[in-house]
Structure formats: C-alpha cells, structure tokens
Amino acid sequence: MKRFILLAIATVFFFLQFHINPANALELTEKTRTVALDSTRTTTVITPQQIANGQRLFVQECAQCHLQGKTKTNNDVSLGLDDLAGAEPARDSVLALVDYLQHPTSYDGEDDYSELHVNTSRPDLFPELRNFTEDDLYDLAGYVLVAPKLDPYWGDSLHF
Numbered sequence: 001m002k003r004f005i006l007l008a009i010a011t012v013f014f015f016l017q018f019h020i021n022p023a024n025a026l027e028l029t030e031k032t033r034t035v036a037l038d039s040t041r042t043t044t045v046i047t048p049q050q051i052a053n054g055q056r057l058f059v060q061e062c063a064q065c066h067l068q069g070k071t072k073t074n075n076d077v078s079l080g081l082d083d084l085a086g087a088e089p090a091r092d093s094v095l096a097l098v099d100y101l102q103h104p105t106s107y108d109g110e111d112d113y114s115e116l117h118v119n120t121s122r123p124d125l126f127p128e129l130r131n132f133t134e135d136d137l138y139d140l141a142g143y144v145l146v147a148p149k150l151d152p153y154w155g156d157s158l159h160f
C-alpha cells in the first residue's frame, strides 16, 4: 500500500513537471510573444492564455513525437524555425501551421500526409484531434512559434 502511494505521488509529480516547467507564459514579454501570422510576414501577438492552452495541447498530443521541437523518426523535419521556413509551403507562421494541422503534406509539399500525420480533417484516423477547435489549432501554432524563444525549455536545441 505504501509503495502504491509513493508511486501515485511520483506519477503526479511526473505529469506536473510538464505543466509547471516552461510557459510561465504570463511573464513572457510582448516581443517574445510576437510571431509571423502568415507568409506576408504580418506579425501577431500571441496572448499568454493562448500560449498556455497551446502548450497544454502540445504536451497532450504532440510531445511524444516532437519533444523539445525535435521530430522523432525524422529530425530533418523538426519544428525548429529554420526547418519550418524551409518547408514547401513555408510553415513558419501561425496560419501555415494551422493549415498543416488540417492538411499535412510532405516537406516538399508534393505528397498529402492526411493519412500519415495527425490532423483534424481525418477524425476517423486521428480521433485524438476530434475535439480540437479552430482556436485550439491557432493556440497550438502560436505555441510552436513562441517555444523556440523559451529558454531553456525548448531554446537553442532547435538551432542545429
């Protein structure tokens, strides 16, 4: 019984660290929260609440493959800003990331990955995103773009 309790406590702490750790989102400056909205490089400011929601969703649905912005199984296609910028079409803006989460494509833009990568257009294949709203996708995209600036959580590990 005692071991069980200890295990339960350890489990709770394990999950808590994800939540406590990075986005002390409220303390992020406006500059840190300013990211590209679309390919015209119009910028937008992501609110602390959006970052917190985006981070929560990222931990839930993306971190198992994209921990610290890396991409398990194909780290040439990481979530680092350089890699996002090099995709076709470029994915280093909020709306381009939202589009990826609706209609993912290969890095060169040639192949439809709707059956391969989680997205909202195929809830039959990816029920985990079934309840995601447009706002959720926006917040998630905002988080992915702000995260590289959050040192040390995501930080420089992306600029390889």
Ligand code: HEC
Pocket: 058, 061, 062, 063, 064, 065, 066, 071, 072, 073, 074, 076, 077, 078, 079, 080, 083, 084, 087, 091, 097, 100, 101, 105, 106, 107, 117, 118, 140, 144
């Ligand atoms: C089962 C593992 C897995 C999960 C879960 C996953 N991804 Fe991916 N993701 C990948 C792989 C693998 C690639 C690279 C695909 C390729 O070869 O083009 C990728 C590519 C991407 C890209 C393109 C990156 C670039 O540089 O162009 C984005 C953006 C992305 N994922 C975002 C997300 C988000 C946001 C989530 C959570 C909703 C998520 N992924 C969940 C495995 C995953």
